[in-house]
Amino acid sequence: MSKLLREVIIGVEKAAKGIYRMTVASAHISSNAVPGQFVNIKCCDGTQALLRRPVSICSVDRAEGKFDLYFQVKGTGTEMLARKKSGEFLDIIGPLGNGFDLDIAHRRIAVVGGGIGIFPLLFLLNESKAVVKRSYLGFRSSEQILLLEEFRQRSTSLETATEDGSFGTKGFVTDLLERDILSEEFDMIYACGPYPMLRKVSEIAEKHGIRCQVSMEQRMGCGFGACLTCACKTYADDGTSHYVRVCSDGPVFNSKEVVFE
Amino acid sequence: MRETDLSVDICGVKLKNPVIAASGTFGFGREHACYVDLNKIGGISVKGLTLRPREGNKPPRVAETPAGMLNSVGLQNPGVRHFIENEIPFLRQYSTAIIANIAGNTIEEYCEMAEILSDADIDAIELNVSCPNVKAGCVAFGNTTEGISEITSQVRKYCRKPLIVKLTPNVTSISDIAAAAEAAGADAISLINTLLGMAIDIETRRPILANNTGGLSGPAVKPVAVRMVYEVSRTVKIPVIGMGGIFTGSDAVEFLIAGASAVMVGTANLVYPDACIKVCEGIEQYMKRHGFSRVADITGSLILNT
Numbered sequence: 001m002s003k004l005l006r007e008v009i010i011g012v013e014k015a016a017k018g019i020y021r022m023t024v025a026s027a028h029i030s031s032n033a034v035p036g037q038f039v040n041i042k043c044c045d046g047t048q049a050l051l052r053r054p055v056s057i058c059s060v061d062r063a064e065g066k067f068d069l070y071f072q073v074k075g076t077g078t079e080m081l082a083r084k085k086s087g088e089f090l091d092i093i094g095p096l097g098n099g100f101d102l103d104i105a106h107r108r109i110a111v112v113g114g115g116i117g118i119f120p121l122l123f124l125l126n127e128s129k130a131v132v133k134r135s136y137l138g139f140r141s142s143e144q145i146l147l148l149e150e151f152r153q154r155s156t157s158l159e160t161a162t163e164d165g166s167f168g169t170k171g172f173v174t175d176l177l178e179r180d181i182l183s184e185e186f187d188m189i190y191a192c193g194p195y196p197m198l199r200k201v202s203e204i205a206e207k208h209g210i211r212c213q214v215s216m217e218q219r220m221g222c223g224f225g226a227c228l229t230c231a232c233k234t235y236a237d238d239g240t241s242h243y244v245r246v247c248s249d250g251p252v253f254n255s256k257e258v259v260f261e
Numbered sequence: 262m263r264e265t266d267l268s269v270d271i272c273g274v275k276l277k278n279p280v281i282a283a284s285g286t287f288g289f290g291r292e293h294a295c296y297v298d299l300n301k302i303g304g305i306s307v308k309g310l311t312l313r314p315r316e317g318n319k320p321p322r323v324a325e326t327p328a329g330m331l332n333s334v335g336l337q338n339p340g341v342r343h344f345i346e347n348e349i350p351f352l353r354q355y356s357t358a359i360i361a362n363i364a365g366n367t368i369e370e371y372c373e374m375a376e377i378l379s380d381a382d383i384d385a386i387e388l389n390v391s392c393p394n395v396k397a398g399c400v401a402f403g404n405t406t407e408g409i410s411e412i413t414s415q416v417r418k419y420c421r422k423p424l425i426v427k428l429t430p431n432v433t434s435i436s437d438i439a440a441a442a443e444a445a446g447a448d449a450i451s452l453i454n455t456l457l458g459m460a461i462d463i464e465t466r467r468p469i470l471a472n473n474t475g476g477l478s479g480p481a482v483k484p485v486a487v488r489m490v491y492e493v494s495r496t497v498k499i500p501v502i503g504m505g506g507i508f509t510g511s512d513a514v515e516f517l518i519a520g521a522s523a524v525m526v527g528t529a530n531l532v533y534p535d536a537c538i539k540v541c542e543g544i545e546q547y548m549k550r551h552g553f554s555r556v557a558d559i560t561g562s563l564i565l566n567t
């Protein structure tokens with residue numbers, strides 16, 4: 001269950017161009033979080049960056065009672081976060097949202113991540129009991145690449161694509177998935193990344209009849225289900241479509257449920 | 262030392278303290294119940310209800326702005342009947358007042374909802390008059406004195422609960438609007454609803470909200486809200502419930518001094534789920550510090566500069 005927490009920051013360090021890693025001491029998050037969940041952070045006291053910022057949980061250390069976040073500096077909130085120092089308190093709510101379905105029946109899995117969407121997938125690979133885990137990561141260019149070694153250690157195979165061809169295959173990560181989709185016989189595809197990537201992954205999964213879960217992103221007011229600002233359109237069982245909340249009904253959805261508009 | 266009594270009576274509705282959760286920022290209380298004891302909150306104005314379920318607007322529905330936020334949720338809600346069947350029983354487990362906030366496209370819809378809710382186990386009805394009147398060229402009911410008179414007097418005929426009329430600040434003279442609502446039978450006034458605003462992403466040159474415009478709330482609107490509460494409370498005799506950017510006990514006390522008998526906390530609930538309780542504690546500390554034994558003694562205690 002999610003809680004209002006005031007936790008101590010263990011460290012903040014630069015991980016790649018414009019991307020930071022933050023390690024936070026939290027027995028509650030490390031022992032309760034599941035892959036795909038996030039924390040909602042008040043980046044500073046007062047009225048600057050008034051709303052909380054959602055950031056995915058990237059890994060947990062249950063023995064030591066701590067967890068890692070990775071965030072890209074985009075605006076005021078993440079800028080303030082990057083300036084935090086070890087020993088300072090972090091005002092968070094979490095763990096929030098529903099995680100990925102890690103049913104052991106999924107023996108052969110594909111993990112597809114794009115940009116800042118790769119972070120929850122590392123946690124997923126850590127926890128997944130699948131026999132074959134193929135990771136496909138996409139980045140805009142080589143400067144944004146990080147955590148490759150961590151992904152490699154936790155996957156059967158790892159391939160990367162960059163849009164400008166500065167590292168790995170030139171093009172989109174979804175091209176790599178499409179290339180392998182027939183030969184690999186995946187039981188499940190997990191995806192997190194930009195909207196167009198998620199739509200494409202969903203199409204590929206649908207076409208080949210493979211189960212697929214996507215982690216959606218949306219601007220959030222509260223992050224815990226109260227304000228209805230984080231809408232995502234999904235299909236109900238009767239075929240009608242309705243808005244549900246990304247924060248508390250998601251952020252992970254079965255790709256078949258999501259109405260990609 | 263005298264006891265500090267936080268209770269207030271708003272047009273016959275007894276609240277254990279003057280802090281009410283504002284409509285649309287507290288759902289039906291379920292989510293906040295994970296973080297706070299709802300028994301400690303004076304009242305809850307539930308998510309704006311419509312006669313039939315409503316889907317709401319396309320996302321993005323929220324944009325952060327300096328010291329505030331814009332929202333364009335578009336009244337997504339499961340409808341008044343679902344509320345009565347599924348949400349009232351949940352809320353009634355707690356000792357907190359239930360205020361049903363209602364919105365409609367036509368006066369008939371408002372009246373029908375008021376009639377249905379008058380037989381339900383709620384404490385008061387709050388009329389959200391910021392909605393466009395479909396029959397009158399989509400000008401919001403609350404934007405003109407004629408509009409507010411008509412909707413208030415019509416709903417009054419069907420409403421057998423205390424009737425709170427919630428004013429929109431997007432008007433020229435808020436006190437004229439408030440006076441019209443009082444004359445047409447309102448039992449109390451609450452204000453302010455959100456201020457219409459817009460935020461633009463300069464890279465794409467598109468508004469951030471899919472709906473283009475949305476309602477501004479949060480600390481940014483507080484001075485406007487305090488001024489409006491001041492003006493309205495000097496104009497009407499019925500109780501005034503003040504809101505707009507209240508995050509702390511001090512913010513709330515400002516509204517009470519300006520003339521409010523109770524306050525509502527909105528946006529703060531999204532950032533700090535325990536905001537209502539913190540605001541209440543802050544009011545209590547202020548009362549102790551200044552020797553106020555009753556909240557009503559603070560109401561309208563403003564000393565104007567001459």
Ligand SMILES: Cc1cc2nc3c(=O)[nH]c(=O)nc-3n(C[C@H](O)[C@H](O)[C@H](O)COP(=O)(O)OP(=O)(O)OC[C@H]3O[C@@H](n4cnc5c(N)ncnc54)[C@H](O)[C@@H]3O)c2cc1C
Pocket residue numbers: 038049051052053054055056057070071072073074075076077078079116119120216217218219220251324325
């Ligand atoms: C469930 C979820 C998990 C996320 N996980 C991560 C992560 O692990 N690492 C990471 O770097 N980023 C993550 N993001 C994106 C991150 O929340 C935004 O980059 C961040 O909120 C930007 O804040 P800012 O103040 O720096 O930017 P600003 O542009 O100044 O923010 C202004 C407002 O827009 C919102 N906003 C802006 N961009 C986004 C966005 N892409 N998604 C949602 N809200 C946005 C902000 O929250 C804020 O309310 C996640 C988003 C969601 C919804």
Ligand SMILES: Cc1cc2nc3c(=O)[nH]c(=O)nc-3n(C[C@H](O)[C@H](O)[C@H](O)COP(=O)(O)O)c2cc1C
Pocket residue numbers: 221227229283284285286308309310332334336362389427453454455477478479480482504505506507525526527528529
């Ligand atoms: C996300 C959100 C949804 C809202 N929904 C409603 C609503 O359904 N009905 C209503 O009368 N007011 C609604 N409001 C307005 C608030 O109740 C309140 O009047 C306004 O936000 C000002 O108070 P604040 O600055 O404390 O938030 C909403 C506000 C927000 C932020």
Ligand code: FES
Pocket residue numbers: 219220221222223224225226227228229230245246247248
């Ligand atoms: S962000 Fe408030 S309901 Fe999802």
